[in-house]
Amino acid sequence: MTSLNEEVFPDQASNVPVRKVTIRINGENRSANVEPRLLLAHLIRQGFNLTGTHTGCDTSNCGACTVLFDGQPIKSCAMLAVQADGHDVMTVEGLATASELHPIQEGFKDEHGLQCGFCTPGMMLTAKALLDENPDPTEDEIRWALSGNLCRCTGYQNIVKSVMWAARKINNQAAN
Amino acid sequence: MSLDEIKIGGMGASRRRVEDNRFIRGKGNYVDDIVLPGMLHMEILRSPLAHARIKSIDTSKAWAIPGVRLVMTGEMMASRNLAWMPTLSYDTQAVLATDKVRFQGQEVACVIADDAYIAKDACEAIVVDYEPLPVVVNPIQAMAPGAPLIRDDKENQHDNVVFDWEVGDKDGTEKAFAQADVVSKLELHYPRSHPSPLETCGSIADFDRATSKLTVYMTTQAPHIIRAAVAMVAELPEHMIRIVSPDLGGGFGNKVPVYPGYVASILASILLERPVKWIEDKTGNLISTGFGRDVYLRGEMALRKDGKILGVRMHTDSDHGAFFSDAQPSKFKIGLMHSAFACYDIPAAHLTARGLYTNKAPGGVAYRCSFRVTEAMFFQERMVQAAADDLGMDQAEFRRLNFVRDEDFPHRTAFGFLTDSGQYAKCLDVGLEAIGYKDFLKQKEEAKKRGRLLGIGISTMTEPLGAGNSREYDILGIKMFDSAELRVHMSGKAILRTGAKSQGQGHETTWAQIVAHELGIPADDITVEEGDTDTAPFGMGTYASRSTPVAGAAVAMVSRKIRAKARKLAAHLLEVSEEDVEWELGRFYVRSSPDRGVTIQDCANAAYSNMPDGLEPGLENTAYYDPPNLTWPFACYIATVEVDPETGVWDVLNVVAVDDCGVRINPMIVEGQIMGGLTEAYAMASMQFITFDAEGNCVGSNYMDYLLPTAWETPGFELHEVVTPCPHHPIGAKGIGECATVGGPAAFVNAVMDALKGTGVRNIDMPLLPDRVYEAFTTRRDISGMPPVKTED
Numbered sequence: 001m002t003s004l005n006e007e008v009f010p011d012q013a014s015n016v017p018v019r020k021v022t023i024r025i026n027g028e029n030r031s032a033n034v035e036p037r038l039l040l041a042h043l044i045r046q047g048f049n050l051t052g053t054h055t056g057c058d059t060s061n062c063g064a065c066t067v068l069f070d071g072q073p074i075k076s077c078a079m080l081a082v083q084a085d086g087h088d089v090m091t092v093e094g095l096a097t098a099s100e101l102h103p104i105q106e107g108f109k110d111e112h113g114l115q116c117g118f119c120t121p122g123m124m125l126t127a128k129a130l131l132d133e134n135p136d137p138t139e140d141e142i143r144w145a146l147s148g149n150l151c152r153c154t155g156y157q158n159i160v161k162s163v164m165w166a167a168r169k170i171n172n173q174a175a176n
Numbered sequence: 177m178s179l180d181e182i183k184i185g186g187m188g189a190s191r192r193r194v195e196d197n198r199f200i201r202g203k204g205n206y207v208d209d210i211v212l213p214g215m216l217h218m219e220i221l222r223s224p225l226a227h228a229r230i231k232s233i234d235t236s237k238a239w240a241i242p243g244v245r246l247v248m249t250g251e252m253m254a255s256r257n258l259a260w261m262p263t264l265s266y267d268t269q270a271v272l273a274t275d276k277v278r279f280q281g282q283e284v285a286c287v288i289a290d291d292a293y294i295a296k297d298a299c300e301a302i303v304v305d306y307e308p309l310p311v312v313v314n315p316i317q318a319m320a321p322g323a324p325l326i327r328d329d330k331e332n333q334h335d336n337v338v339f340d341w342e343v344g345d346k347d348g349t350e351k352a353f354a355q356a357d358v359v360s361k362l363e364l365h366y367p368r369s370h371p372s373p374l375e376t377c378g379s380i381a382d383f384d385r386a387t388s389k390l391t392v393y394m395t396t397q398a399p400h401i402i403r404a405a406v407a408m409v410a411e412l413p414e415h416m417i418r419i420v421s422p423d424l425g426g427g428f429g430n431k432v433p434v435y436p437g438y439v440a441s442i443l444a445s446i447l448l449e450r451p452v453k454w455i456e457d458k459t460g461n462l463i464s465t466g467f468g469r470d471v472y473l474r475g476e477m478a479l480r481k482d483g484k485i486l487g488v489r490m491h492t493d494s495d496h497g498a499f500f501s502d503a504q505p506s507k508f509k510i511g512l513m514h515s516a517f518a519c520y521d522i523p524a525a526h527l528t529a530r531g532l533y534t535n536k537a538p539g540g541v542a543y544r545c546s547f548r549v550t551e552a553m554f555f556q557e558r559m560v561q562a563a564a565d566d567l568g569m570d571q572a573e574f575r576r577l578n579f580v581r582d583e584d585f586p587h588r589t590a591f592g593f594l595t596d597s598g599q600y601a602k603c604l605d606v607g608l609e610a611i612g613y614k615d616f617l618k619q620k621e622e623a624k625k626r627g628r629l630l631g632i633g634i635s636t637m638t639e640p641l642g643a644g645n646s647r648e649y650d651i652l653g654i655k656m657f658d659s660a661e662l663r664v665h666m667s668g669k670a671i672l673r674t675g676a677k678s679q680g681q682g683h684e685t686t687w688a689q690i691v692a693h694e695l696g697i698p699a700d701d702i703t704v705e706e707g708d709t710d711t712a713p714f715g716m717g718t719y720a721s722r723s724t725p726v727a728g729a730a731v732a733m734v735s736r737k738i739r740a741k742a743r744k745l746a747a748h749l750l751e752v753s754e755e756d757v758e759w760e761l762g763r764f765y766v767r768s769s770p771d772r773g774v775t776i777q778d779c780a781n782a783a784y785s786n787m788p789d790g791l792e793p794g795l796e797n798t799a800y801y802d803p804p805n806l807t808w809p810f811a812c813y814i815a816t817v818e819v820d821p822e823t824g825v826w827d828v829l830n831v832v833a834v835d836d837c838g839v840r841i842n843p844m845i846v847e848g849q850i851m852g853g854l855t856e857a858y859a860m861a862s863m864q865f866i867t868f869d870a871e872g873n874c875v876g877s878n879y880m881d882y883l884l885p886t887a888w889e890t891p892g893f894e895l896h897e898v899v900t901p902c903p904h905h906p907i908g909a910k911g912i913g914e915c916a917t918v919g920g921p922a923a924f925v926n927a928v929m930d931a932l933k934g935t936g937v938r939n940i941d942m943p944l945l946p947d948r949v950y951e952a953f954t955t956r957r958d959i960s961g962m963p964p965v966k967t968e969d
Contacts, residue, residue: 052202
C-alpha cells in the first residue's frame with residue numbers, strides 16, 4: 001500500500017489554510033493537502049491524476065463525475081474533497097483488474113453502450129452500484145437507476161442493454 | 177479463396193468499436209485531461225446584462241490576488257488588433273467586449289492564474305460599470321420601428337437586419353396558388369436549443385517562443401478550419417500552427433465555430449510564453465456558444481382537391497443573436513432551408529428569409545443538422561399534416577400521393593436541389609406496417625369513445641447531407657472537400673489518417689472497415705488517426721453528417737489507389753503482365769490460373785523489399801475527394817402517443833424509425849446514431865429549449881433549467897431499414913448521423929396534434945410541455961412559443 005502526500009492546488013503565496021485528507025481510492029490510500037473548498041472531482045482528476053472521472057455540468061445534474069463513495073454512487077463535483085477524508089472511493093480506473101475487464105465494461109463495449117465516452121465512466125459506476133444491490137434488474141429499474149446520469153449520444157437504449165448484458169454475465173459467473 | 181469480409185471486419189460488419197477500449201477504462205484523452213508543464217489556467221468574466229454600454233472596467237483588485245498572472249480586457253485586445261474576429265458567416269464578433277455588451281454571457285475579461293480557482297476568484301474581483309440599454313430578445317422586436325440598434329459598431333448598419341434573401345420561383349408559385357382549390361396555412365416557431373455535448377468547450381494554447389510554434393489542443397470538430405482561422409486572426413504562418421483535437425465529449429455542431437475563449441487563451445499563451453488552459457463551465461457553454469434553431473416560420477401550401485400539392489410559399493425570420501456567426505458553408509444565407517419539401521414532387525416553390533440581430537448569444541450552429549434542414553423538415557412535415565387535415569385526407573396517403581416516385585430520379589426539386597435516389601413509398605410502407613397503422617387508427621377511434629386521446633404522427637423526409645460539392649460550399653473560401661491518407665507498412669498493417677474528426681461517431685472503427693472492404697486488410701490491422709493538423713491531411717472536419725459522404729469516400733478512393741499500385745507489385749511477383757492479374761478481396765491471382773496468387777500483404781512486403789524496376793518504392797497514398805453532389809438519405813419516423821386531457825402530459829407509446837442511408841458500413845454504429853438522434857428529436861419535441869425573459873436573461877443556463885431527457889423519460893425505439901445505395905458515392909453510402917434529429921421532432925408533434933384533432937387546435941409550438949398542451953386542449957387555441965415581450969416599464 002502506498003501513501004502519497006500530494007500538494008494539491010493551494011498557491012504558495014495565497015496563504016489559504018490547507019487540510020490533509022486521506023482517501024482510500026481504488027483500494028489504495030492516498031493523501032493530499034487541499035484547500036477546504038476543493039471539489040472531490042478536482043482532487044481525483046488533478047490531484048490523483050485519475051482523469052477517467054469527468055466533470056460535465058458543475059451542478060450535479062449530468063453525472064459524468066459519478067464515483068462510488070463507500071459503495072454508493074455520488075456526484076464528485078458536488079462534494080468537497082475534505083468531506084471524503086477517511087472514506088472509500090472507487091473511480092472508473094478501479095473497475096478492471098490488471099488482467100480482466102469488469103463485466104459492465106465488457107457489456108458497454110459489446111452492446112455499443114457508448115459513443116463519445118464522456119458519460120461512460122459515471123454510467124458504469126452507477127450501473128455497478130445498481131447491480132451490487134439488485135443483480136437482476138428489470139429495464140425500468142435500470143432506467144430509473146441511471147436517471148441521474150445524462151447521455152447525449154446513445155439514446156440510452158443500448159446503455160440499458162449493456163447493463164443487462166453485464167447482469168447476465170455476473171449471474172452466470174456466480175452460478176458457475 | 178476470397179476472404180470472408182465480415183470476418184475481417186469489412187463493410188456490413190457490426191464490428192465492436194476500437195475506441196471503446198480506452199473509454200471503458202477511463203483512459204480517454206479529452207482536452208481537460210491534458211496537463212502540460214508550467215500550465216496556467218484561464219477563466220472568463222461574462223456580462224450579466226444583455227445589452228449595456230461599458231463605462232469602465234477596473235481590474236486592479238484582480239491583479240492584486242496572489243497567483244494571478246494576467247488580466248485581459250477588450251481594451252488590451254484592441255491594442256493588438258484582436259478585440260474583434262471574423263465569423264464563419266463573414267460578420268465580425270467581439271473577442272472581449274470593448275464598446276458595449278450585446279448579449280448576456282458575452283466575454284468581457286479574462287484572468288490567467290496558477291489555478292482555475294484563483295482565476296475564478298479574480299474574475300469576481302473585476303468591477304465593470306455598465307450603463308444598461310434597451311434589450312431586443314426576438315425578431316419581432318428587432319424589426320420594430322425605433323428598435324435599439326444592436327450592431328452600432330458596423331458602418332452602414334442602420335437596422336437589425338442581418339440579411340434579406342429569397343430563393344425559388346416567385347411568379348410560378350403565384351400561378352400555382354391562383355389555381356389552388358384549397359390553400360393550407362401554418363405558422364410556427366422552432367425554439368432556440370443548444371447542442372449541449374456533455375463536455376464543454378476548452379483549449380490549451382502552448383506557444384513556444386524558441387520555435388515560434390503555437391500548439392493548441394482544443395475541442396474542435398474541424399481542426400484544419402481552426403488552423404486557417406487562427407492564421408488569419410493571430411497573423412501567424414500556417415506551418416507554425418498546430419491544432420490538435422483530442423477525444424471530444426460530443427460535439428453536435430457546438431464545436432465547429434471559433435469562440436472567444438480559444439482566441440483569448442492563444443493570446444495569453446503568446447504573452448506569457450506558458451501553456452494556458454481554458455475549460456468552459458456548463459453555464460458558459462449554454463449561454464455563450466453556438467445555439468441551434470430559433471426561427472419563426474410561416475407558409476402556405478396550394479392544393480388541388482384530389483390532394484396534389486401545386487406549390488409552396490415559405491417565409492422565415494431567424495434570430496441570429498448579436499453576431500452573425502452561423503457555422504454554415506453554403507452560399508445560401510439561410511443555409512439549406514430550401515431543401516424543404518425535397519421528397520415531394522412540387523411544381524413551384526418560393527422562400528423568403530430574413531435574418532435579425534438580437535441581444536442573444538450568437539451563432540446558429542448546425543445542431544446535429546445540415547444548416548437549417550432541421551427547421552426546414554420540421555416545417556415541411558407539420559405543413560404536410562396540416563394540409564392533409566384540411567383536405568380531409570389520410571396523412572399517410574397524402575404523403576404517398578405527393579412523393580417523388582422511384583422512377584423519377586434524378587429529380588430537380590422546386591428549389592433547385594438535385595435528389596438522386598430513394599424508395600420513399602417503400603420506406604413509408606415499412607413504417608406503417610411496423611407501427612400497425614390500420615390497427616392503431618381503429619384503436620384510436622375506440623379509445624376516443626372512452627375519452628382517451630391517442631394520436632399518431634408521421635414524418636417522412638429526405639435531406640441533403642455531406643457538404644459539399646466545391647461549387648456551392650466553402651468555409652472562409654476553402655472548398656468543402658475531404659481527404660484520406662493511407663500508409664501500408666511492410667507487414668501489410670496500415671495507418672489511415674483523414675481530415676474528419678470523430679466526436680463519438682466511431683471513425684477509428686468504421687474507416688478501417690472501408691479499407692478492409694477495399695483491400696482485404698483485416699480492420700484490426702489498421703490504425704486510424706484524426707485531429708492533428710501536423711499529421712492529418714487537410715480536411716474540413718465532421719459535422720452535418722458529412723464524414724461518410726466525403727471523408728469516407730476519400731478513404732475508399734485512397735484504398736483504390738493503393739490497390740492499383742499493389743496490382744503492379746502483384747504482377748511483378750506473379751511474373752505476369754498487369755492485365756492478366758485479377759482481384760478478389762485481399763488477393764491478386766493469375767486469371768488463367770486462379771490458384772496462383774499473392775495476398776495484399778505479399779504486395780505490401782514487395783513494395784519495400786522487392787519492387788520491380790521503375791516502380792517507386794513504398795505503398796502509401798493520399799486522396800482528396802470533392803463529392804459531385806450531396807447525398808440524400810430518406811427517413812420515415814412514426815410515433816404514437818397518448819395525451820392525458822386532465823394534465824396535458826403525453827406519453828410515447830411506440831416509435832418506429834425506417835432509415836434509408838444507403839449502404840451501411842457498420843450497422844451497429846448506424847443504429848446507435850439513429851437512436852441518439854431520435855432521443856434529441858424527442859427532447860426538442862418534449863422539453864429541451866432555451867428561452868429568454870424580457871431583459872434578455874437566459875432561461876436555460878444550466879441543467880436545472882435546460883432539460884435534457886434521461887434514461888427514464890426517453891422512449892424505446894424500433895428500427896428498420898431500406899437500402900438504396902447512393903449512385904455517386906464510391907461505396908454507395910449516405911449520411912445518417914443527423915437524420916433522426918432532423919426528421920424526428922415532427923413525428924412526435926404530429927402525433928400530439930393528431931390526438932388533439934377535432935379540437936380546433938392547429939399548432940402548439942415546441943416543446944410540447946404539459947401546460948402548453950393542457951392550455952391548448954382546454955382553450956381550443958393554438959399555443960405560440962413566442963418569448964415574452966416587454967410591453968411597458
